[in-house]
Amino acid sequence: MIFEIATIRIKPDTQSAFEQAVAAAVPLFKRAQGCLSMRLEHSIEQVDGYHLVVGWETLDDHVVHFRGSEDFQEWRRLVGPCLLTPPEVEHMNTVLTGF
Secondary structure (H helix, E strand, O other), X not given: OEEEEEEEEXXXXXXXXXXXXXXXXXXXXXXXXXXXXXXXXXXXOOOOEEEEEEEEOOHHHHHHHHOOOHHHHHHHHHHHHHEOOOOEEEEEOOOOOOO
C-alpha cells in the first residue's frame, strides 16, 4: 500500500465549504479502483492548511486510474473553488510502525 499525502491550502473563509466539499467527495474515493482509505486532517497551526491522506493499493491506482477518471474531475470541481493554490502531492511508503 502507498499513501498519497496532499498538502492543501484553502482560501480565507472557505473552511466550512471546503470540508463539506470533501465530505461530498467521499463516494468518489470509495468507488475508485484500489482506494483503501481516505482521511482529511486540519492543521492546528495554519487555519488554511489541510492534509488529505489517501491509501492506495498501487501508485497506478492513483496517478493513472483515479486521476484519469471522471470522478477525479468531479473531485476537482467540488473542491476547486476553495483552493488557494494547487495541492502539493507526495506518495509515501510506510517503512516503520512503532505501535
